[in-house]
Structures are given as C-alpha cells and as structure tokens.
Amino acid sequence: MDSFFLYSAVILTAIIVVPAYRVMKGPTVFDRLVGTNAIATKTIVLICLIGYVFGRIDMFIDITLAYAILGFIGSLTIAKYFSSEKVDVRFDD
Template identity: 85%
Template sequence: MHTFFLYSAVILTAIIAIPAYRVIKGPTVFDRLIGTNAIATKTIALICLIGYLFGRIDMFIDITLAYAILGFIGSLTIAKYFTAVEVRYDD
C-alpha cells in the first residue's frame, strides 16, 4: 500500500504540470486564475499523500487546511480586483 501512495504522489506531481502550462500561457487572467486554483487543489492532495508516507498525517492535515484557506482568500481577492467596476465622476 505504501508503494501505491508513492506512485500516486509521483503521478499527481506530473499532473500538476498541465494547469501550470495554462498559468504560463493563459490567454486571459481568468484562465490563469483557474489554473492556479487547480494547482492549489492538487497540491493539497499531494501534501496529504506525503503526510501519509511520512506517517504524520495529523501534522500535514493542519498544513493543508492553512494552505486551502490562503488559496481561497487569495482567489477571492484576485477575483474581486479584476471584477471591480470603475466609478467615474464627471464634473
């Protein structure tokens, strides 16, 4: 079972390269935002797998929760910044 999780972690690391391409070559900012969210989600799963492999899943779950909260707040902040409506006052 240990080797299964090790291979899963290696495959998940390779899968992270797909949204990384979208982050680098994305035609719009929103494509890049979705790519970073996909990378963050896969990274959270990867950290949990690494925690299981090291035998300290309890510590790594705390790390993934903090990482998930920071990713969520960052995504909301970026989305709010790019969807803000500019208000113009004509005198």
Template identity: 90%
Template sequence: MDSFFLYSAVILTAIIAVPAYRVLKGPTVFDRLVGTNAIATKTIVLICLIGYIFDRIGMFIDITLAYAILGFVGSLIIAKYFSSDKINVRYDD
C-alpha cells in the same frame, strides 16, 4: 501499500504540469486564475499523500487546511480585484 501512495504522489506531481501550462500561457487572467486554483487543489492532495507516506498525517492535515484557506482567500481577492468596475467619479466645481 506505501509504494501505491508514493507512485500516486509522483503521478500527481506530473499532473500538476497540465494546469501549470495554462497559468504560464493562458490567454486571459481568468484562465490563469482557474489554473492556479487547480494547482492549489492538487497540491493539497499531494501534501496529504506526503503526510500519509511519512506517517504524520495529523500535522500535514493542519498544513493543508491553512494552505486551502490562504488559497481560497487569495482567489477571492484576485477575483474581486478583476471584477470591480473602475468607476471614474468626476467632481464638477
């Protein structure tokens, strides 16, 4: 059973390369943002698998929760930055 999770972790690592291509070659910033979120989601699952393989799932769940929160907040900040309108305020004296 442990070999199944080990092979799953290896396959998941290979699958991370697909959105990594989108992050590197994405035509727009939003494509790169979606690719980064996909990589973060797969990394969370990979960390949980590694925690199960090393029989320390409790510690690794805490790490994944912190990683998920940081990834979510980072995505919100980047999305807010790129979606904000650059309003040029002109003050006439």
C-alpha cells in the same frame, strides 16, 4: 501500500504540469486564475499523500487546511479586484 501512495504522489506531481502550462500561457487572467486554483487543489492532495507516506498525517492535515484557506482568500481577493468597477478620474484644467 506505501509504494502505492508514493507512486500516486509522483503521478500527481506530473499532472500538476498541465494546469501550470495554462498559468504560463493562458490567454486571459481568468484562465490563469483557474489554473492556479487547479494547482492549489492538486497540491493539497499531494501534501496529504506525503503526510501519509511519512506517517504524520495529523500534522500535514493542518498544513493543508491552512494552505486551502490561503488559496481561497487569494482567489476571492483576485476575483473581487477584477469584478470591481473601474473609476476613471479626470482632472480638467
């Protein structure tokens, strides 16, 4: 059973490469933001699988919750930054 979770973790690591390409070559900032959110979600699942393989799922769940909260706050911050109106300040002489 442990080998199943270990193989799942390896496959999940390989799947993380797909959104990583979108983060590197994304045409817009929003594509990159979606790519980083996809990587964060897959990383959370990967950390839980690693915790199960090592037999310390309780400790790794705490780590994934903190990682998920930081990712969510970061996404909100970036979205707020890009949705805010730009103020054009001109100084007339």
